[in-house]
Amino acid sequence: MTFKSLGLSESLLETITQQNYTKPYPIQEAAIPAILRGSDVLGIAKTGxxxxxxxVLPILEWFQSKGAPxxxxxxxxxLVPTRELAVQIAVVFQTFGERLPRKVKTLAVYGGVSINPQMIGLQNVEILVATPGRLLDLLSHKALTIGETEILVLDEADKMLSMGFAEExxxxxxxxxxxRQSILFSATLGDEIEAIHKSILRNPVKVEIEEEEQNLDLIRQTGYFVDPDRKGPLLRYLIKTREMxxxxxxxxxxxxxxxxxxxxSKNGIQAAAMHSGKSQGARTETLNRFKTGRLTVLVATDLVGRGIDIRFLPFVINYELPxxxxxxxxxxxxxxxAEAPGEAISLIIPEDTHHFKIIQKKMGKRVEMKESYDLDLSGY
Incomplete structure (x- = not known):
């Protein structure tokens, strides 16, 4: 199946191609046509x-036939649970909407920062990506209205509940x-999600994506015990001595x-970061450099790490445990x-030891542990 077969317009398809999207994921194959039809959607799918x-794609398509803001x-x-996710989703809307004939202004709002710039930024906003608490703050200030909202999306609804946002x-x-049209995404379908689903969705199209079992047999796993102040030097030592x-x-x-x-970088190792604080263009360029071998080390957070798909990646290092x-x-x-062996290395400080044992137990595999205290890390 192709993106064209899903009912998206040529202008949006051009942007999809420019963003190096080759074919739709299973959840996109099911959700995009349903959203374009105006159906409510219940999607059960993991991050990534x-x-x-x-x-994002069908909502931007929907806007192409709408009048002025x-x-x-x-x-x-x-609605999203975290600031990081709000920023990430807003960037995706902005990236895919950049070249469309009908421009749509998107804004991410979240707590922990001054509310005044967000209130000013709401001018002519049509797509608002918000955490629940900050949205209610803005509503109480009469900075916006949602009484005529036509589409509601709840992303990572289970996480919003676990973070205590049920009342909000x-x-x-x-x-x-x-x-209105309502779209709900959750990694799991528990009783609370069922309750929300029944209260806000009308005859939804249900899309459930089973998570593929990860084959860990091809991955050699190693852990190094290390003190916090030696963690950085150990990372550089491993990269240089192993010629990664x-x-x-x-x-x-x-x-x-x-x-x-x-x-x-100060120690002569080519490295770049990829996280939600970077623009979509910067992240795309960094990932391309990494994939083509022009960048030795890519440092990523979990939020963007799921989207990194490299066919023959030899090394993954957990500088910090998830x-x-x-x-x-x-x-x-x-x-x-792709049947190619790889190596995963974890740097374990004393306070992580118990947590790493739990990870191994849940994973059903023991990780080979090594001491790093006798390694000479001077100069690294």
């Missing part, structure tokens, strides 16, 4: 399944018009990614593909 483009009246509302979500649903030419390093925060790249065993498997699964 392609669901963001699955709702109504100031501060949001036509499409996307109910308050927002109450303010939305009853006549292409290595994906995972960290848990954007600040860590940027700091790590700075240290690697929170969940599933995320660990997703990370190391970037290597050991």
């Amino acid at each position: 399944s392609g669901k963001t483009a699955g709702f 109504r100031n501060r009246s949001i036509r499409v509302l996307v 979500m109910k308050d927002i649903f109450f303010l939305l018009p009853k006549k 030419k292409q290595v994906l390093v995972f960290v848990s925060a954007t600040r860590t990614a940027d700091n790590l790249v700075e240290k690697l 929170r969940s065993p599933k995320d660990y498997v997703h990370r190391i699964g970037r290597t050991g593909r």
Whole structure:
């Protein structure tokens, strides 16, 4: 199946091609035509399944036949649990909408920063990507209205519930018009998600993408015990002494990614960061450099790491462990593909030891552990 067969216009197809999207993911094949028909959609899919483009593309297509924006009246509302996801989704809307005849203004709003610039930025916004708390703040300031919203998207709804946003979500649903199109995405389908689904969706098209089992047999896993102050030198030691030419390093925060790249670069190792703080254009260019061998080290967060698909990636290094065993498997699964062996290395500081044992137990595999204390890391 091709993107053209899904009912998207030529102008949008041109942008899709320019963004190096070759064929739709299964969730896109099912969701895009349903959303274009105006149907409600219930999508059960993990992060990295392609669901963001699955709702972004048909929504942008929908706008191509709509009239001029109504100031501060949001036509499409996307609710998300975190700032990082809000920024990422807004960037995807902006990237795919860049060359379309009908321009659509998108804005991401979230807490933890001043509300005033966001209030000013709402001028002529038609697509709002928001965390629940900040959206309610903006509504209380009468900075926008959602009484005429035509499309509602709930992304990572299960995570919003686990983060304690249930009451905020109910308050927002109450303010939305009853006549609208609703799209709900969740990694799981528990009782709470079922309750939301039954209260806001009307005869939804259900799209469930089974997660492929990751074959870990081709991946050699190694862990190094290391003190926190020796972690950076150990990383550089491994890259240089093992003569790694292409290595994906995972960290848990954007600040860590940027700091790590700075240290690697100062030590003569070509490195770049890829995270939600970077523009889509910068991320695309960085990934292309990495894929073509012009960049030795790519430092990424989990938020963008799922989208990194390289056929023969030899090394993955966990500079910091992820929170969940599933995320660990997703990370190391970037290597050991296409029947080619790969190696995953984890740097384990003392406080991570117990968590790493849990990861191994859940994964069903033991990781070979090595001491790093006798390694001479001076000069690294």
